[in-house]
């Protein structure tokens with residue numbers, strides 16, 4: 001791999017044709033250099049947007065699309081993602097260069113995240129779905145003339161309908177257009193709009209589908225989806241080569257696991273958890289994943305490594321001090337082993353997690369995404385119960401939590417359909433009789449904090465500054481070389 | 495009919511009557527790409543249900559010889575693969591590439607509505623369902639999708655197959671095939687799912703159904719019993735309206751009269767603006783339910799799905815799977831389709847006569863192809879007509895191809 005040496009080039013003047021439209025099908029990797037800071041920043045920015053989309057559609061308020069759009073925009077603005085906000089909102093740029101800059105960010109960040117999300121089926125599916133959601137949303141906010149421009153720029157094979165055809169159509173199309181809307185049709189080969197054909201939403205004649213303007217998007221999404229899914233697989237085939245680059249290899253490898261919201265590595269303002277309250281809190285305020293680990297620890301007097309990591313870091317994030325943590329773990333473990341062995345084998349690791357040994361890194365508690373994506377072996381109890389246990393076992397687990405049978409059933413359904421975090425949010429609601437303040441649960445510590453707040457254990461408002469955080473171990477930010485997007489592509493294409 | 499003689503008859507049929515050269519011409523598609531025939535999968539069902547897949551043949555002669563020696567009870571046609579099925583079927587890269595788009599309509603799928611026969615039986619009365627189906631699909635496939643080369647074939651017992659042979663149809667992916675059949679299959683599971691009856695496909699289909707419906711309803715006696723009446727009434731989602739129609743049903747006896755009364759009541763309601771969104775299209779719903787084609791979706795979806803070849807002989811009925819001319823589908827009678835016994839008698843008869851006539855004259859009787867001596871002639875003619883139309887397209891393709899070559 002051969003990256004160009006440091007070279008600043010943010011020139012936008014000669015890039016006109018590449019950023020010719022706010023909306024893209026991302027068919028070509030932009031030929032430009034960006035530095036590593038930008039590389040990371042832009043990627044994280046996009047990831048945040050995608051997570052917002054996920055959160056809001058998880059919330060299930062996509063029924064009213066306009067409300068959904070509104071809340072997405074609101075959320076994006078709130079998070080301070082101003083480039084995407086402007087770009088999505090379309091046409092608010094007075095300054096052409098600024099517009100190009102935003103388009104460039106959009107383009108690059110899309111390609112960087114392809115690298116991050118190409119690794120397995122689950123990740124690819126997640127990424128494709130989010131990108132499609134984003135694409136649809138952005139399309140819906142385009143003006144009509146922008147839509148037409150988009151169609152012609154992207155060789156979508158849509159052609160205009162001539163007058164003669166139009167006349168024949170008007171009669172036949174009557175049932176597809178709600179009265180009052182303008183009869184704007186596009187003609188495209190039927191194989192480009194399978195969904196519309198399948199559901200008899202278009203008029204077909206001689207192998208061509210006549211598509212109402214609003215439905216055009218369905219066909220384009222189909223194209224986008226299949227192209228993106230092929231590209232991600234290609235990307236994956238080159239993945240190991242790309243990751244060898246130490247400057248951003250780790251970043252690409254781990255970005256998808258990192259939690260983009262609040263960083264719970266230090267429980268600054270809420271040292272609420274202590275040994276004396278932990279049992280009680282585990283019943284009332286722990287998410288199911290942690291509750292289960294706690295129960296297991298109490299009954300087995302032991303937890304395996306992964307489970308200790310997941311639970312230990314959570315406790316740290318929840319405010320358990322290092323001193324108390326040592327006492328807590330020791331008191332359980334020594335019911336099965338002598339104190340000497342514990343000190344030798346386990347205390348190091350606990351201190352390490354608190355940044356007091358080894359590299360002195362302050363480790364971050366695991367986010368839901370990381371926990372959900374992790375692997376869990378048989379006889380292991382870490383992971384997310386909504387994903388990693390059988391529905392039978394999950395049911396039993398839920399039955400120990402004093403929530404109604406109806407809630408249990410709902411939660412089981414959600415988890416069976418792969419909506420683990422919504423299942424968790426439902427559980428929160430069932431436990432507290434009120435939904436969490438944030439849209440959905442995406443961090444066990446967030447679950448805990450919100451629960452504690454409701455229970456009045458802490459009056460303090462934690463500061464939601466929404467600052468992004470990446471674990472230090474992931475990114476070596478001292479490396480500042482520029483990366484060439486084109487070469488990135490080359491290495492993907494080789 | 496399966497009798498002891500069937501294998502013997504079949505032997506003669508394959509020796510004398512099966513139209514090999516036309517068959518080969520069809521599946522070679524102008525031989526622009528030799529793979530079309532060479533990599534095509536055939537599968538044979540032999541005596542005693544022995545089933546052999548992945549047969550393929552390099553030439554017409556090879557195919558002919560193999561069929562004659564194996565004498566299969568049934569020949570199925572599969573896909574064109576990327577390599578020779580016979581040799582490469584165990585290679586990991588081996589996969590199907592192209593196949594005609596096929597549609598299967600089977601009378602057993604009409605068992606819940608037909609009243610004249612059931613199961614394997616079929617008569618002129620219930621054949622009308624097939625007539626309607628062919629008329630509707632002909633229009634949809636030609637007008638909507640723009641395909642021209644449709645080969646309709648009697649399936650040998652109680653159904654019809656349609657082979658859509660246009661190049662664009664042969665190249666469709668499984669999901670595209672699925673889309674076509676989902677588009678066409680208006681009646682999905684549960685029988686009565688509502689659909690947009692204003693879609694041009696449905697409007698046109700309903701008018702085709704209406705043309706046939708008077709006869710269909712009297713033949714099938716759709717409103718002949720209380721039970722059947724109730725089934726029809728279940729499509730009317732308005733108790734009052736239902737009540738009114740039911741009163742009419744009591745007044746009249748025959749299905750036709752009852753049907754007329756029903757349409758009258760609904761028409762009246764319509765004119766007085768009394769139909770709501772639930773009842774607005776109940777008449778259309780009923781017509782579709784009773785007469786719209788019932789399609790076997792899975793046969794169409796798979797690229798790798800095998801389908802019985804034209805000109806096979808059905809082992810149970812002895813009937814030949816003959817091509818049908820869709821333009822005169824009304825005249826087609828499944829019960830007068832040539833059977834293997836008749837055909838062989840015809841050949842023998844003919845030869846006997848010829849011998850008597852030309853005993854003295856020195857004329858060679860064998861100059862005449864055997865099928866021409868029988869009632870199979872008509873069917874082969876239909877097949878050849880279909881082939882002639884196909885030929886135009888590959889002539890066009892040859893010219894296109896030679897143009898491309900000229901450029902280099």
Ligand code: SF4
Nearest residue numbers: 287289368384424444
């Ligand atoms: S969704 Fe998150 S917090 Fe809830 S159980 Fe799963 S991992 Fe724990």
Ligand SMILES: [Zn+2]
Nearest residue numbers: 610611617620
């Ligand atoms: Zn019958």
